[in-house]
Amino acid sequence: MKNIFLKTTGFIMTGLIIANLFIVISGIVISDEIDNFEKKTDNLLKINLTLEKKVANLGSLKFAQEQAKEFGFTNSTAPQYIDQLKYAYR
Amino acid sequence: MKIKLIFLLFIFFYLTIIVRLFFLQVIYSPSNKSAYLKTNKLYPIRGRIYDQSNQPLALNQNSYQLYIEPKKIGDKDKLLQLLSKSLEIEEASISAKLDMSKDWVAISGGLTQEQKDKIDKLNLKGVGFDYQTKRFYPEASLSAHILGFLGKDNQGEDIGYLGLEGFYNRDLRGLPGFIETERDIIGRPILIGVQQRVEAENGRDLTLTIDKNIQEISKKRLLEGLDKYKAKKGCVITVDPKTMAILSLVCLPDYDLEKYYLFDENFYKNLAISDLYEPGSVFKPLIVAAALEEKKIKPDDIYNETGQVTIGEYNIKTWNDKYEGRISMTRILEKSSNVGMVYIGEKLGNKKIYSYLEKFEFGQNTDIDLEGEASGYLKPANNWYPIDYATVTFGQGIAITPIQMIRAFASIINGGYLMKPYVVQKIVSENKVIEIKPKIKRRVVSKTTSDIIKKMLVSTVENAEAKWDRPKGFSIGGKTGTAQVPIKGIYDTSKTIASFIGFAPVENPKFLTFVVLYEPQTSEWGSETAAPLFFEIVKDLIVYYGILPSQ
Numbered sequence: 001m002k003n004i005f006l007k008t009t010g011f012i013m014t015g016l017i018i019a020n021l022f023i024v025i026s027g028i029v030i031s032d033e034i035d036n037f038e039k040k041t042d043n044l045l046k047i048n049l050t051l052e053k054k055v056a057n058l059g060s061l062k063f064a065q066e067q068a069k070e071f072g073f074t075n076s077t078a079p080q081y082i083d084q085l086k087y088a089y090r
Numbered sequence: 091m092k093i094k095l096i097f098l099l100f101i102f103f104y105l106t107i108i109v110r111l112f113f114l115q116v117i118y119s120p121s122n123k124s125a126y127l128k129t130n131k132l133y134p135i136r137g138r139i140y141d142q143s144n145q146p147l148a149l150n151q152n153s154y155q156l157y158i159e160p161k162k163i164g165d166k167d168k169l170l171q172l173l174s175k176s177l178e179i180e181e182a183s184i185s186a187k188l189d190m191s192k193d194w195v196a197i198s199g200g201l202t203q204e205q206k207d208k209i210d211k212l213n214l215k216g217v218g219f220d221y222q223t224k225r226f227y228p229e230a231s232l233s234a235h236i237l238g239f240l241g242k243d244n245q246g247e248d249i250g251y252l253g254l255e256g257f258y259n260r261d262l263r264g265l266p267g268f269i270e271t272e273r274d275i276i277g278r279p280i281l282i283g284v285q286q287r288v289e290a291e292n293g294r295d296l297t298l299t300i301d302k303n304i305q306e307i308s309k310k311r312l313l314e315g316l317d318k319y320k321a322k323k324g325c326v327i328t329v330d331p332k333t334m335a336i337l338s339l340v341c342l343p344d345y346d347l348e349k350y351y352l353f354d355e356n357f358y359k360n361l362a363i364s365d366l367y368e369p370g371s372v373f374k375p376l377i378v379a380a381a382l383e384e385k386k387i388k389p390d391d392i393y394n395e396t397g398q399v400t401i402g403e404y405n406i407k408t409w410n411d412k413y414e415g416r417i418s419m420t421r422i423l424e425k426s427s428n429v430g431m432v433y434i435g436e437k438l439g440n441k442k443i444y445s446y447l448e449k450f451e452f453g454q455n456t457d458i459d460l461e462g463e464a465s466g467y468l469k470p471a472n473n474w475y476p477i478d479y480a481t482v483t484f485g486q487g488i489a490i491t492p493i494q495m496i497r498a499f500a501s502i503i504n505g506g507y508l509m510k511p512y513v514v515q516k517i518v519s520e521n522k523v524i525e526i527k528p529k530i531k532r533r534v535v536s537k538t539t540s541d542i543i544k545k546m547l548v549s550t551v552e553n554a555e556a557k558w559d560r561p562k563g564f565s566i567g568g569k570t571g572t573a574q575v576p577i578k579g580i581y582d583t584s585k586t587i588a589s590f591i592g593f594a595p596v597e598n599p600k601f602l603t604f605v606v607l608y609e610p611q612t613s614e615w616g617s618e619t620a621a622p623l624f625f626e627i628v629k630d631l632i633v634y635y636g637i638l639p640s641q
Contacts, residue, residue, distance in 0.1 A: 031280065042221075046152050049223070050203055056146045056228035061306050 128273045134264030135223065137293030139237060139254060141302040142515065147233055148255075151226035154206045154219040155199040160190045162216035169214055173197070176209050200224060227347050232305055234344040235360035236298075236336075236513060238461060241350070252358055254296060254513065256461030261517055264293035297516035299335035304328055304601075307630045308340040312605075315623035316342055320611035321588075325362045325492055326627065331500040331593060331602040333528035334509035336458075361606075363456075363463040366489040370573030370616070371426045372499070372591045372604075373485025377434060378423060379502040379543045380446040383535040386437040389420045389546055399429045401480045406432055409572070409615075420546045424553045426570065428484045435483035443479055444471045449534045450498040451508065452490050458511040466490045485573060496604040498534075499591050502543050503567070503599055506535040548596050556617035560625045561632055563639030568592025568624065570616040575609070585609050588616035590624040600635055603627055 057063055139148035156177070163169055170188075174181040177198055187197055199222070201209075206219055225240045238253025250259035267290035272280040308326040316324050325341040341361040345353040359365065381387045395417050398407045408427050422430030435443055447453075453468025466489050481487040493511060501508040510529040517524040535543075547567030551560070560566060571589040574581040588610050593602040603624060610619040631637075 027280070046203070046221075049150055049152050052146075052149055053151050053226055053228075056149055056226070059145060060228040061232070061302065062228070062230060 129268055129270045132267035132269055132288075132290040133223075134266055134290040135292045136225070136240070136248065136264065137258075137262040138295045139262075140295065140297050141300045141305075142298060143301070144297065145302050146228050147298070147300070147302065148237055149226045149228065150223045152203045153199070153222045153224040154201040154203075155222060156197045156201055156206075156209065157218050157220060158188060158195050158197055159216045159218065160188060160192060160195060164215050169217070172212055172214065173209070173217070176205065176212070177201075225348065229302060229306075231344050231346055232302065232309060233300060233339075234347055235341050235362070236300060236339055236460065237347060239347050239350040239358075250461075252462050253360065253460050254298075257459050258294075258296060258514065258517075261294040262296070265291040267291070292520065295518040296514050297518065298513055299330075299337065299515045300339070300513065301337050303634060304338040304631065305340060307634065308338045308627060309342070311623060311627045311630065312340055312342055314626075315605075315607065315619070319588075319607060319613070319619040319623070321607040321619065322609040323361065324605070324607045326603065326605050326623075327362050327492060327496050328601050328603045328627075328631070329496060329500060329511065331504045331599045334497060334500055334511040335515065335528065336511055336513045337601060339513075360460065360462055361608075362492045363458060363460055364491065366464055366466050366491060367587050367606075368488060368573045368576065369485040369490055369495050370571035370587065370589065371485055372495060372569050372571030372589050372616075373488070374423060374426065374431055374483070375502060375543055375547060375569050376446070376450060376498055377431060377438065377443065377483045378419065378546065379535050379539055380442065381434050381438045382542055383539045384438060384442055386439075386442075387419050387434060389418065389542060391419050392416050393419070393422060393430050393433050395422075395427060395430055397429075399432050399480075401432070401477045402475070404477050404480075406480060420549050421553075423546055423550045423569065425555055426484075431483040432480045435479060440474070440476075440479045441471075443482065444474065446534070447482070447488070449508070449532065450494075450501070451531065452488065452494055452498070456491075456493050456497050456511050458493055459513050463493070464491055466494060485571060492604060492606055496591065496602065499604070500602055501534045502540055503547070503593055503602065505537045505540050506533050508532050508534050544596055547592075551592065554617065556615075556621065558617075558621055558625050561629050561639075564594055564628075564632060564637065565596040565640045566592055566594040566625075566628060567596050568621075570621050572614060572616040584614075586614040586616075588614070588618075588620040590616055590620040592624055592628070594628060594632065595637055595640055597640065600637060601631055603631070 136150055138146060138150070140146055156173075158169075166188075170181045170184050173179075173184055177184075179198065184197055187195055189195055201219070209217065227237070236253050238251055238255035238257075240248055240255055241251050243249040248263065250256045250262060255262065267288040269288075270286040272285075308328060312324050312326045315321065323342060326338065327336070328338045329336050339360075339362050343357060345357040350358070378387070382389075393416070395408075395413045395415060397413050398405045398411075400406075406428050408425070408429055413429070414421070414425065417425070417427070417430065419430075419434065421427075422434065438446075447468055453466050455463050455465045468488070478487050497509065497511055508531045510531055512526060512528070515526050517526070544567055547569060548565055551566050551568050554570070556570070569591055571587075571591070573587045573589070574583065575585040575587060576582075577585070587606060587608050589604065589606045591602070591604045593599040605620045605624045605627070607616075607620050607623070613619055
């Protein structure tokens, strides 16, 4: 009887220790993942802001002016119809 | 015996643990809490600002503050040399900040991602970065006075100053959140511990009524105008006269929004809403509209313009002291006759003049949604002398802001409605869109009066004494103005404020533009400075809007 009790207790204790170890290790793994996700989210936010800046730069009038200058379109010309009305109706 | 010894050993260990826990949890509790409980503030992202076509005018960008932990650095001289090269700051400046007795020293803020990456590659010991965000303006200072700038309050927190950043600071800044977690010794969250997270609420985005293309046209032309007419400063405001939605607002000189701290405070002032001035002849159509509304005059009524008019001890004359004899009310506007306006003022009567000034809400804020507006001052009626009633008919002796002027003018050409000017048409948050509708403050004149004054203003442009290079075939209405500048109570004849206010197309005005030039040197007259500049802008706007000629 005493042997059965000791064996059962030993078995349960071993099981609990294993379960405990498993929970602790899983906790550490999940914590690491949370930490990684936090870093990745922060990083994504930074990348997002960088990309937003690049897109805005490409769509800006400043960029268009630089491009126009590069391609030689610096002198804007008003349409003829502003000064010569006959062209407005052609 | 052995069992007893082991038992006593266990008791001793347990007691040691209990005593240690008592010290940690009870006696040193508050200070030790921070060792495992990590609370981080979650900063909201400041709201973005877009123009009417959702083109960005103000965004956020990554920014870093470089710091040094002096006790962890290796070779100080080498560190200074490398940082100086990367940051393009003198070694002496960095050295002056580097206090070796401290644990942490901030060296330089506002570094870009590229600068940070470059320094990271150097692998310098004791050098670190704090993350921040800062404003980024894709169009640089194109809309400086509209946007305002982002500075710091006395606690080092971001705060918007002037313009939209100031007016909508509460909407733009958002609400900070926080995250509180129990962490282990290497900073990983402990899952069974305290976990509390309150998300930050990002700032609301603003969509403006501003059209950045019109803004660009206005700024380019104003720059050319200031240079050509050697004016000290100037403003161009373009609005939709039906709604008083501001389409563009440019005042020069302006300043670099990202480096606002390098400029004198005078550059921050938005002349269009903060600067009081005497409007001069652009004011005349308001008095004529009031007289038409009260049925005191008709456009074809005749006035006999024979010479100067005397009011008390003052003589009022026309700008060139020439008189045409019998002229119509329309002709009074065309030739901008001061004596003719005194006649119209007399027909209208002093009480009515004052009541219309109140109806146009001079002396009150327009409530435009930009920080920094000045209200002006309309002195009480019992302080007005006869000369005040005479001079106000041609826009002297009253101090108003350009935004008050354009709002009042819009009301006489839009069917008679005095509107509230506005810059923001939408406030967008994560789950809600607030649309801002045009707001009528009151009706000042009837549609009939509005139609009549529009025709008179077309005639004013077509038959003005100055001949302008204006787009042919397009119906444009408008009025010049040349106001003298009072200095210590005396008008300085050498200094004027030249202006032109006009609209097109007359049948259904698409835009109303007001040009003001302060102290032009090439000519003192609005007709020779502000008016040609106005027509240059109009030519661009006609092309931009694709407006067809009407004649």
